[in-house]
Ligand SMILES: NCC(=O)N[C@@H](Cc1c[nH]cn1)C(=O)O
């Protein structure tokens with residue numbers, strides 16, 4: 056059963072209003088240096104405002120809502136409240152399937168001086184249709200896509216083809232604190248629990264491989280995020296006075312970070328790369344048939360810097376191998392000018408993306424042991440602390456399920472193309488919780504393109520992806536209902 060033509064027409068007719076709603080969400084709230092960034096304590100109030108925005112929007116669409124208190128977290132030494140998750144429920148027809156939709160309304164940090172051409176929190180509509188702003192693609196655009204679908208059905212008086220349960224959280228970019236526990240507790244409540252009756256899950260929070268071909272995604276990498284703190288003097292020192300006189304924390308930290316990964320991506324922490332078995336020819340054939348080229352990755356990276364000229368190697372690096380990335384150093388001098396300081400305490404930040412059978416529990420001890428051993432070799436009198444931040448397990452789904460059949464049919468109906476079947480290199484830790492705790496099939500149905508620049512500067516969502524992507528989400532629900540399973 057394809058989506059009704061009136062639904063598709065409604066989405067086209069109301070595109071400008073949908074874009075205005077996205078602009079409102081990107082800008083929440085419009086006050087100086089304060090946006091819905093979950094990883095920064097000073098922005099927490101703003102993530103809460105974004106939760107309220109979502110709740111108000113859902114209520115206006117006739118959805119039964121609930122805000123869930125997810126407890127507190129310790130951020131930068133302060134115990135602060137985690138923003139509430141926003142739940143929505145619409146439909147309890149036992150004759151229909153029940154689909155759980157998950158998404159997140161928090162965003163990655165963005166500062167114009169990082170290289171944005173426009174204010175990151177003002178949605179800018181470019182002449183070529185790009186909707187530029189933080190969260191446009193990750194993940195405010197996709198979650199508003201679901202609202203667009205609900206609005207179209209409500210206004211047109213079309214009955215929703217499935218029962219819907221909605222879970223939108225404000226901590227996805229910061230470890231989804233409290234969410235796993237909430238899902239487990241609700242599940243344990245059986246028939247009275249919020250998730251009772253859910254048949255399958257759909258998440259729109261990743262990207263096509265390229266700029267042409269839509270995809271349906273059946274895997275995600277897991278993650279461990281690690282801080283390496285090296286400290287020595289009680290305060291920053293003058294390098295003219297103390298250089299070659301004391302052990303310098305920054306020198307030790309750089310030595311440690313330099314021992315984590317080679318320039319061609321090989322992970323040097325013993326045991327990490329070895330956990331993964333080699334791909335056989337059958338698996339390699341899956342990568343070969345994806346619409347992807349080295350030119351695609353280099354175009355979206357903005358430079359000819361792919362690790363290999365072999366498409367299969369590059370795809371395997373993203374989809375079925377772990378990767379280690381170094382993200383930054385807190386406490387280091389980074390401003391303009393030539394400050395001759397020896398920083399007293401520096402904290403290196405890196406993460407490892409995991410693939411099955413790796414889990415944070417298996418990887419973290421290897422990393423801690425290695426860092427401590429390498430630090431000991433430096434014979435430094437400074438102090439080392441290794442801090443394990445959030446993590447998540449990798450996930451791979453069974454694609455021989457009606458949930459995938461519906462997504463593939465919907466993609467063909469909207470885009471007139473067979474989707475690439477992909478495993479995503481990023482992480483959405485709650486995905487595995489839904490799959491394992493609720494015991495249901497989970498699907499990723501992305502809206503954005505491979506060059507959207509999520510987490511990067513000038514993040515965008517193409518207008519056509521927002522509008523056709525909204526049609527895709529709605530059509531998927533109708534295809535789910537049409538499958539006799
Ligand atoms: N669109 C999913 C996404 O971006 N997930 C993040 C999750 C994360 C973990 N720590 C910080 N963010 C990702 O980086 O993959």
Ligand SMILES: [Zn+2]
Nearest residue numbers: 159193194260
């Ligand atoms: Zn996301």
Ligand SMILES: [Zn+2]
Nearest residue numbers: 193228509510
């Ligand atoms: Zn993200």
